[in-house]
Amino acid sequence: MIEGSKADAGTRRLRMGMVGGGPGAFIGDVHRKAARLDGQVEIVGGAFDIDPAKSHEMGRILNLEAKRVHDNYEKMIEAELALSAEERIDFVSITTPNNWHFPVAKAFLEAGFNVICEKPMTMDVREALELKRVVERSGKVFALLHNYTGYPMVKHARWMVREGKLGRVQKVVVEYPQDWLLKRIELEGQQQASWRTDPKQAGAGGCLGDIGTHAENLAHYITGLDIEELSADLTSFARGRLLDDDVNVLLRYENGAKGVLHSSQISTGEENNLNIRVWGTEGALRWHQENPNYLYYYQQGEPVQILRRGNGYICEAGKRATRIPTGHPEAFLEAFANIYMNAIATMRAAMVGEEASELERDFPTVDDGLEGMQFIETVVASSKSKEKWERFHR
Numbered sequence: 001m002i003e004g005s006k007a008d009a010g011t012r013r014l015r016m017g018m019v020g021g022g023p024g025a026f027i028g029d030v031h032r033k034a035a036r037l038d039g040q041v042e043i044v045g046g047a048f049d050i051d052p053a054k055s056h057e058m059g060r061i062l063n064l065e066a067k068r069v070h071d072n073y074e075k076m077i078e079a080e081l082a083l084s085a086e087e088r089i090d091f092v093s094i095t096t097p098n099n100w101h102f103p104v105a106k107a108f109l110e111a112g113f114n115v116i117c118e119k120p121m122t123m124d125v126r127e128a129l130e131l132k133r134v135v136e137r138s139g140k141v142f143a144l145l146h147n148y149t150g151y152p153m154v155k156h157a158r159w160m161v162r163e164g165k166l167g168r169v170q171k172v173v174v175e176y177p178q179d180w181l182l183k184r185i186e187l188e189g190q191q192q193a194s195w196r197t198d199p200k201q202a203g204a205g206g207c208l209g210d211i212g213t214h215a216e217n218l219a220h221y222i223t224g225l226d227i228e229e230l231s232a233d234l235t236s237f238a239r240g241r242l243l244d245d246d247v248n249v250l251l252r253y254e255n256g257a258k259g260v261l262h263s264s265q266i267s268t269g270e271e272n273n274l275n276i277r278v279w280g281t282e283g284a285l286r287w288h289q290e291n292p293n294y295l296y297y298y299q300q301g302e303p304v305q306i307l308r309r310g311n312g313y314i315c316e317a318g319k320r321a322t323r324i325p326t327g328h329p330e331a332f333l334e335a336f337a338n339i340y341m342n343a344i345a346t347m348r349a350a351m352v353g354e355e356a357s358e359l360e361r362d363f364p365t366v367d368d369g370l371e372g373m374q375f376i377e378t379v380v381a382s383s384k385s386k387e388k389w390e391r392f393h394r
């Protein structure tokens with residue numbers, strides 16, 4: 001276990017390492033931009049690619065010291081532990097395909113580092129349960145990139161549900177359709193499609209793990225409701241594809257509420273159409289990711305209220321997640337940065353021996369990751385079963 005450099009941990013930039021995010025990768029670059037948005041972080045090293053030559057190429061692109069760029073994550077951990085506490089990374093961000101999340105996260109946590117990890121958290125529930133134990137034993141911060149919970153108006157929606165503005169929630173409809181996997185572009189070597197359609201790298205869910213888990217997490221974050229049982233139908237429409245590219249799920253929640261969750265990667269014309277509607281006994285909400293600065297609030301017989309980011313009536317968590325005044329749109333990168341902002345504040349608090357506030361601890365954790373893996377497992381089991389209703393595997 002390492003001690004870390006505590007002396008100036010409350011103010012200095014935290015040192016970030018990265019595993020994944022090599023040349024041509026998608027989300028690693030988003031992490032690098034989002035992490036640095038508030039000037040709280042500097043990127044100092046990494047093992048950026050499965051191909052060592054490309055890892056070093058990325059280090060050069062990022063102008064990093066050559067000695068901080070490594071062939072693989074094992075060598076990176078060894079080298080970081082050999083550095084002084086003043087140089088060593090404070091945390092690592094894991095932006096590899098899914099099959100690497102568990103071994104990399106476990107190794108860094110056990111070496112004493114904080115971890116920010118992509119979703120889905122692991123390959124299965126067994127790994128997720130073990131990772132939860134590792135996180136708890138380590139006492140380190142573990143944040144999971146369910147980035148849609150970082151939007152101010154999503155935080156306000158959650159606050160409104162908690163404040164009882166909707167009464168008792170009775171129905172949730174959440175959908176996340178895309179169209180980019182309509183054709184088998186994985187056969188043409190498209191990088192992001194190749195591993196996402198391979199069960200050995202993606203896990204048991206295709207579209208389900210990739211974006212279905214975001215939809216489930218968003219519904220859970222806003223409503224606070226736990227799924228009791230579900231009935232699912234997974235399809236691989238693209239002939240010969242091994243994993244699902246279309247997901248339809250009926251949900252029964254513990255309070256008697258009902259839900260419908262649909263995600264798809266073959267829905268022509270759809271880009272990132274994450275959309276959630278929540279109906280309660282006294283009111284209803286709608287939020288749409290492609291137009292994220294607005295939250296629609298409905299009360300029966302009343303004109304719709306359009307609540308807007310940046311205004312005085314927005315809840316504290318939503319205000320904290322806002323950087324610029326009303327009418328100047330904020331979106332994906334800022335929401336991503338909000339997960340970093342809170343995870344980093346929580347790391348800083350721990351480094352100076354303090355307890356992070358509730359607002360600072362507002363980011364997805366290992367428990368959300370475990371729930372995501374349980375969701376995938378339960379949906380796959382239900383889809384295979386003739387009985388249809390499957391109890392949520394907790």
Ligand code: NAD
Nearest residue numbers: 020021022025026027047048049050095096097098118119
């Ligand atoms: P990608 O294929 O674009 O990039 C993956 C990168 O990881 C590549 O550079 C690859 O060489 C590297 N890599 C693979 N194995 C490695 C290893 N063992 N060590 C070091 N580097 C390694 O994939 P992507 O689309 O960026 O997705 C990466 C992860 O991010 C996935 O888990 C995915 O589910 C997740 N993701 C999340 C969001 C989100 O909105 N939160 C969006 C996209 C992707």
